[in-house]
Amino acid sequence: MRHLALRMQFVVGPRVGVDLGHLGAELDAAEHRIAQLAVAAEADLLERRREQRDEALALLEPLVGDATREVDAETAGILGGVYKRLWYRGRQRGRLMRSLSAYRLAYESTGELYPGINVATVALLLGENDESARVAALVRDALSAREERTLDAWPTATLAEAYLCLNDEKSALVWYKKAFAKMANRPQDVAVAKREARLILEHRGRPTADIHAALPTPRVAAFSGQTTDALKVEPARRRIRAWLQARETETHAVCSAARGGDLIFLEEVLAADGTATVLLPFPKADFLALSVASSSASKFDAAWIVRFERVLANDRVLCLTPLLEQAPASDAERAQAFELCNKAILDEAERLAELFDDPAPGLLTLCNGAPSDGAGGTENAASMWRERGFPAENIDVATL
Numbered sequence: 001m002r003h004l005a006l007r008m009q010f011v012v013g014p015r016v017g018v019d020l021g022h023l024g025a026e027l028d029a030a031e032h033r034i035a036q037l038a039v040a041a042e043a044d045l046l047e048r049r050r051e052q053r054d055e056a057l058a059l060l061e062p063l064v065g066d067a068t069r070e071v072d073a074e075t076a077g078i079l080g081g082v083y084k085r086l087w088y089r090g091r092q093r094g095r096l097m098r099s100l101s102a103y104r105l106a107y108e109s110t111g112e113l114y115p116g117i118n119v120a121t122v123a124l125l126l127g128e129n130d131e132s133a134r135v136a137a138l139v140r141d142a143l144s145a146r147e148e149r150t151l152d153a154w155p156t157a158t159l160a161e162a163y164l165c166l167n168d169e170k171s172a173l174v175w176y177k178k179a180f181a182k183m184a185n186r187p188q189d190v191a192v193a194k195r196e197a198r199l200i201l202e203h204r205g206r207p208t209a210d211i212h213a214a215l216p217t218p219r220v221a222a223f224s225g226q227t228t229d230a231l232k233v234e235p236a237r238r239r240i241r242a243w244l245q246a247r248e249t250e251t252h253a254v255c256s257a258a259r260g261g262d263l264i265f266l267e268e269v270l271a272a273d274g275t276a277t278v279l280l281p282f283p284k285a286d287f288l289a290l291s292v293a294s295s296s297a298s299k300f301d302a303a304w305i306v307r308f309e310r311v312l313a314n315d316r317v318l319c320l321t322p323l324l325e326q327a328p329a330s331d332a333e334r335a336q337a338f339e340l341c342n343k344a345i346l347d348e349a350e351r352l353a354e355l356f357d358d359p360a361p362g363l364l365t366l367c368n369g370a371p372s373d374g375a376g377g378t379e380n381a382a383s384m385w386r387e388r389g390f391p392a393e394n395i396d397v398a399t400l
Contacts, residue, residue, distance in 0.1 A: 076102045076103070076105040076106040076109070076115070077102070077103065077106040077114065077115050077118075079098075079099075079102040080099045080100075080101075080102035080103035080106065080115065080118055080122075081099075081118075083095045083096070083098045083099035083102060084096065084099040084118070084122060087099060088195075088199075093126075096122060096125060096126055097126065099118075099122050100119065100122040100123060100126060100128075103115045103118040103119045103122060104119055107119050107135070113139050113142060113143065113155070113158055114154075114158070116135055116138065116139045117135075117136070117139050117158045117161050117162060117165075119131070119132075119135045120132045120133075120135040120136035120139060120161075120162065120165045121161060121165060121196055121199070121200060123135065124165055124200060124203065125199060125200075125203055132165055133165070133166060136162045136165035136166050137162075137166065139158065139159075139162040140159060140162040140163060140166065143155055143158060143159040143162070144159070148178075152182060153179055153182035153183035153186075153189060154179075154183075154189070156175060156178050156179040156182055157175075157176065157179035157183070157189075157193040159175050160172045160173075160174075160175030160176040160178075160179055160193070160197070161193070161196055161197065161200075163175060164197055164200050164201070165200060167204070169201075169206070169210075172197070173210055173211070173214055176193065176197065176211065176214045176215055177214045179193060179215075180214060180215050180216075185275060185315055185316045186275070186318070187217050187218055187252050187275050187352075187356065188277075188318070188352065188355065190215050190216070190217055191215075191217045191352075191355045191356050191357075192355070193215055194211060194212065194215035194217065195355070197211045197215070198211060198212075216250075217252075217355075217356040217357065217358075218249065218250040218251055218252040218274060218275065218356065218358075219247065219249045219250070219251060219252070219353075219356070219358045219361065219362075220251075220252050220254060220349050220352050220353040220356060220358050220361035220362070221244070221247070221251045221252070221253055221254070221269075221349075221361065221362045221363070221364060222253075222254045222255060222345055222346060222349035222361065222362070222363045222364075222381075222385065223253060223254070223255035223261065223262065223265040223363070223364050223365070223366075224255065224256075224261075224262075224342060224345065224363070224365050224366075224367075224378040224381040224382070225258075225260060225261020225262055225264075225265065225364075225365060225366030225367065225378055225395075226260060226261060226366060226367045226368070226378055226397060227258060227259050227260035227261070232397070232400045233260075233264065235400040236260075236261060236264055236366060236395065236397075236400055237264050237267075237268065239395045239400070240261075240264055240265050240268050240364065240366070240395070241268050243364055243393065243395070244268055244269065244272055244274075245272075247362070250272075250273065250274055251269050251272065251274040251275075252269075252274060252275045252276065252277070252352060252356070253265060253266055253269040253274060253275070253276040253277070254276070254277045254279070254345055254348050254349040254352060255276070255278065255279070255345055256278065256279055256280060256281070256291070256341055256345065257278050257280065257287070257291075257292070257308055257311060257312065257319075258287075258291040258292060259291065259292045259293075259301070259304035259307075259308070260366075261366035261378075263292075263304065263307050263308060263311060265364065265366075266278070266311045266317070267307065267311065270311065270314055270316060270317070274316070275316045275317070275318075276311075276314075276316065276317045276318070277317075277318050277319075277320060277348060277352065278311075278312065278317055278318070278319040278320065279319075279320050279323070279341055279344050279345050279348060280319065280320075280322045280323070280341070281322065281323050281324060281327075281337040281338055281340060281341035282322050282323070282324045282325070282326055282327040282328075282337060283322045283324075283325070283326065283327075284312075284322070286326060286327035287322075287327075288305060288308065289327075290327060290334070292304050292305055292308045293305055320348075323337070323340055323341055323344055324337055324340075339380065342380060342381040342384070343384065345381070346363075346381065346384055346385055346388070349361050349363070350388060350390075360390060360391060361390055362390070362391050362392070362393065363381070363382060363385040363390065363391070363392040363393070364392075364393055364394075364395070365378045365379070365381065365382045365392065365393070365394045365395070366378065366394070366395045366397060367379055367382075367394060367395075367396075367397060368396060368397045368398055382394065
């Protein structure tokens with residue numbers, strides 16, 4: 001089992017390939033379920049990267065096509081979600097049918113409400129109206145039997161979706177508003193709930209304006225900035241604040257959390273009641289040593305560490321799993337790690353903008369704009385963002 005656990009390290013670290021065929025009969029039933037979950041998790045990760053969807057499918061297909069092994073309910077739920085998102089982008093009916101099959105397996109095996117509501121919604125989208133109504137009623141009745149105060153965000157949204165599947169838009173809207181109140185700090189969750197509701201309404205040819213109003217999502221702003229010295233912190237803060245205010249909308253930040261520009265940007269977004277996704281190139285301890293503190297260990301550095309910890313502890317900040325398991329040893333490898341993180345920030349910002357229905361996510365940079373900024377640097381991030389067709393604006397450090 002230890003050997004298998006090491007091979008599954010991508011669940012908490014970088015992605016590594018997993019080939020069930022090489023494991024074969026060496027795995028007992030429990031180990032095979034772990035492997036299934038790992039492959040499904042990797043496929044889920046790959047599916048979110050546009051250029052690697054085919055690779056995600058290559059990992060998924062053996063799981064659903066292996067008649068010699070039983071796919072457990074948890075894996076089936078992951079598979080159902082991946083297939084549904086793939087269908088959402090390409091609208092290929094076969095993928096939606098596979099999604100329904102996977103969710104059915106999970107629901108019939110466990111009776112859990114998460115795969116249940118997905119069965120109801122996907123069945124409706126496929127025209128299986130009787131199955132959709134039957135399962136949606138079961139989900140509605142199970143959740144309605146609970147005291148409302150015991151329902152957290154997702155059960156509340158699930159109840160709303162069940163009402164919507166049953167064509168009770170009035171009740172659905174009431175529960176979606178309650179769900180938003182419980183998940184407002186996680187706009188990704190709000191966006192997913194809104195997307196599911198919109199799919200149902202559009203399938204029926206119904207207007208979606210009320211749902212959009214009940215489940216608002218912010219605009220996305222990525223950030224990349226050079227570190228700033230103590231004398232330029234407040235001028236940088238004022239310029240960042242002015243840029244955010246000019247957007248005249250709630251902001252979801254996507255950036256790293258290095259001392260200087262990153263942390264100032266995050267603090268200003270949070271001060272304006274915004275939310276954030278933070279990406280680190282390597283684990284927190286290494287990142288603190290290399291990108292938050294410095295070798296001087298001055299009082300100023302200690303203050304940045306406090307600010308870093310405060311930002312990441314905020315419940316409106318989601319810090320994703322570090323991209324690497326440890327910081328590289330050489331300067332050249334660390335530069336590559338920062339370049340990887342910059343690309344991951346842009347990828348996540350673009351993904352969230354699509355999810356949030358934001359057609360023009362912005363990038364703010366804080367740098368001198370010198371070509372020598374190089375791989376992994378701020379100017380490099382701005383170039384990559386413009387190549388994707390999105391607006392980028394720079395605050396010139398020399399003007400602070």
